[in-house]
Amino acid sequence: MAGVEDRPVLFASMKxxxxxxxxxxxxxxxxxxACCAIEMMATAASRFDLSRFxxxxxxxxxxxxxxxxxxxxxxQKMAPIVRELYDQMPEPKWVIAMGACASVGGVFNNxxxxxxxxxxxxxxxxxxxxxxxxxxLLEAVMQLQKKxxxxxxxxxxxxxxxxxxxxx
Amino acid sequence: MAxxxxxxxxxxxxxxxxxxxxxxxxxxxxxxxxxxxxxALDGExxxxxxxxxxYLHTGIEKNCEDLTFNQxxxxxxxxxxxxxxxxxFGYVLGVEKLLGVEVPKRCQYIRVMFAELSRIASHLVWLxxxxxxxxxxxxxxxxxxxxxxxxxxxxxxxxxxxxxxYFRVGGLLNDLPPGFEEKLRxxxxxxxxxxxxYYALLDRNPIWIERLKGTAPxxxxxxxxxxxTGPLLRACxxxxxxxxxxxxxxxxxxxxxxxxxxxxxxxxRYHVRMREMKESLKIVRQAIDNLPEGEWHVPGWxxxxxxxxxxxxxxxxxxxxFKLFTEGIRVPAxxxxxxxxxxxxxIGYFIVSDGSGKPYRVRVRGPSFYNIAALPTLVQDxxxxxxxxxIGSIDIVLGEVDR
Numbered sequence: 001m002a003g004v005e006d007r008p009v010l011f012a013s014m015k016x017x018x019x020x021x022x023x024x025x026x027x028x029x030x031x032x033x034a035c036c037a038i039e040m041m042a043t044a045a046s047r048f049d050l051s052r053f054x055x056x057x058x059x060x061x062x063x064x065x066x067x068x069x070x071x072x073x074x075x076q077k078m079a080p081i082v083r084e085l086y087d088q089m090p091e092p093k094w095v096i097a098m099g100a101c102a103s104v105g106g107v108f109n110n111x112x113x114x115x116x117x118x119x120x121x122x123x124x125x126x127x128x129x130x131x132x133x134x135x136x137l138l139e140a141v142m143q144l145q146k147k148x149x150x151x152x153x154x155x156x157x158x159x160x161x162x163x164x165x166x167x168x
Numbered sequence: 169m170a171x172x173x174x175x176x177x178x179x180x181x182x183x184x185x186x187x188x189x190x191x192x193x194x195x196x197x198x199x200x201x202x203x204x205x206x207x208a209l210d211g212e213x214x215x216x217x218x219x220x221x222x223y224l225h226t227g228i229e230k231n232c233e234d235l236t237f238n239q240x241x242x243x244x245x246x247x248x249x250x251x252x253x254x255x256x257f258g259y260v261l262g263v264e265k266l267l268g269v270e271v272p273k274r275c276q277y278i279r280v281m282f283a284e285l286s287r288i289a290s291h292l293v294w295l296x297x298x299x300x301x302x303x304x305x306x307x308x309x310x311x312x313x314x315x316x317x318x319x320x321x322x323x324x325x326x327x328x329x330x331x332x333x334y335f336r337v338g339g340l341l342n343d344l345p346p347g348f349e350e351k352l353r354x355x356x357x358x359x360x361x362x363x364x365x366y367y368a369l370l371d372r373n374p375i376w377i378e379r380l381k382g383t384a385p386x387x388x389x390x391x392x393x394x395x396x397t398g399p400l401l402r403a404c405x406x407x408x409x410x411x412x413x414x415x416x417x418x419x420x421x422x423x424x425x426x427x428x429x430x431x432x433x434x435x436x437r438y439h440v441r442m443r444e445m446k447e448s449l450k451i452v453r454q455a456i457d458n459l460p461e462g463e464w465h466v467p468g469w470x471x472x473x474x475x476x477x478x479x480x481x482x483x484x485x486x487x488x489x490f491k492l493f494t495e496g497i498r499v500p501a502x503x504x505x506x507x508x509x510x511x512x513x514x515i516g517y518f519i520v521s522d523g524s525g526k527p528y529r530v531r532v533r534g535p536s537f538y539n540i541a542a543l544p545t546l547v548q549d550x551x552x553x554x555x556x557x558x559i560g561s562i563d564i565v566l567g568e569v570d571r
Contacts, residue, residue, distance in 0.1 A: 031195055034226075035330060035331060035567065045296075045309055062195070072224075077222055078194065081223070107246075108228075108231060110226075110227040110230060111227055
């Protein structure tokens with residue numbers, strides 16, 4: 001290894017390098033449900049500018065995305081579809097539950113709304129607010145980047161089967 | 169308009185082929201939420217189309233029955249979340265009608281001001297997203313910029329950007345904060361320039377005009393049959409505007425025009441909304457110029473709670489405050505329908521009270537629900553891509569359709 005120090009060479013662990021690259025180019029699925037989707041749009045738009053964090057490439061197809069921002073309330077009718085979209089996303093993938101409804105059901109404690117999207121898909125980051133401010137979502141993206149750089153999701157939690165989801 | 173189930177089975181005698189069924193949504197970039205549309209196609213031509221709703225059913229109407237009259241305002245915010253304030257408006261006017269009270273002039277003017285500001289905000293989101301559906305990306309970044317200014321104004325007075333619940337039964341959350349007027353005037357002075365920018369981006373763009381003119385047309389009779397209201401109906405040439413025909417909250421004091429176009433196509437709808445923003449601007453300016461001094465909520469403590477300082481000094485105020493926040497306002501038994509002109513059309517509330525502190529029933533007439541019903545007629549025998557243009561021009565909000 002003699003003479004390497006004065007050449008433009010960088011040593012890194014492959015894992016760390018991959019994590020760094022992943023955290024810097026998150027591709028969220030363009031997936032809005034309710035009010036929070038409007039704030040998500042605002043986050044991506046000119047004033048807050050999600051692209052500063054490398055996460056502005058909203059993909060219309062879940063097959064091209066690696067972050068799912070569940071922006072809004074998930075109804076019983078929508079829950080199986082949310083799960084299907086999640087299953088279609090390639091690994092590695094992360095989920096941000098944006099807002100009170102996606103996190104815990106919010107103000108809608110009733111027959112129609114799933115009380116938190118974590119009953120359907122595993123959630124990495126919860127964002128409080130109804131709806132969260134764009135700053136809140138940006139903070140969540142930054143937290144997620146930190147999480148990815150620190151080794152991503154340690155282990156996927158036990159998840160309900162698609163049949164159980166359909167019954168939920 | 170063809171029925172989709174029978175259309176699917178029909179074999180074309182020439183080709184011997186059945187129509188192809190395409191499914192759009194519920195996760196689709198151009199459905200403005202979670203709308204699902206099933207389309208039966210012959211080549212690229214639409215033979216039948218069926219919007220499927222309910223993916224955002226929230227049970228808001230049922231939930232309202234569990235909350236006091238003032239608490240239910242928060243749920244009305246979350247129906248048409250592009251313009252929460254007009255939703256509050258219809259609801260509080262209904263409850264006030266049941267109570268038989270009228271709020272002071274200052275409050276009425278502030279309400280008008282905020283309703284018009286949120287109309288502009290809603291039209292701005294529509295403009296940005298509808299243009300994005302048509303493939304024009306830049307208007308979105310322009311319109312969201314101006315929308316942020318309006319949200320800042322709302323945040324200033326209501327404390328939150330979206331879903332502010334600013335209107336309360338018998339008044340407002342609070343009076344206009346100091347510094348609000350200057351900020352509002354700065355917005356009013358700056359906005360006409362930006363409106364010109366939007367026109368410059370779109371209106372002389374031949375692609376935009378070619379794409380929109382003659383797309384998804386509807387006749388005035390058909391539009392009335394479907395129960396269309398708001399800008400969509402006005403784009404068909406019918407000057408129906410509740411602010412003029414049935415003035416509420418001092419709208420009769422303001423000088424503005426009802427915008428109509430005659431063609432009833434996507435281009436006409438675009439123009440109606442663009443010109444409406446200008447009229448709204450006019451109303452806001454008049455409201456801030458002629459803003460009356462005085463109280464901004466109804467007198468007494470039976471409807472509007474006493475302020476915090478009063479609670480510390482006055483035993484009676486404390487009792488009223490406690491009663492209002494535990495039992496809610498006692499609204500006399502009866503039923504009422506109250507409607508306001510929202511950005512999407514007539515947003516109406518049918519409220520039944522049984523004399524307790526909670527509504528017995530709240531039924532919402534969401535304009536988007538009636539507007540989306542006409543989608544199959546709009547796109548019958550048109551191209552598949554026109555579905556996207558039609559949905560964009562209708563300006564649906566699924567939160568309001570499904571409730």
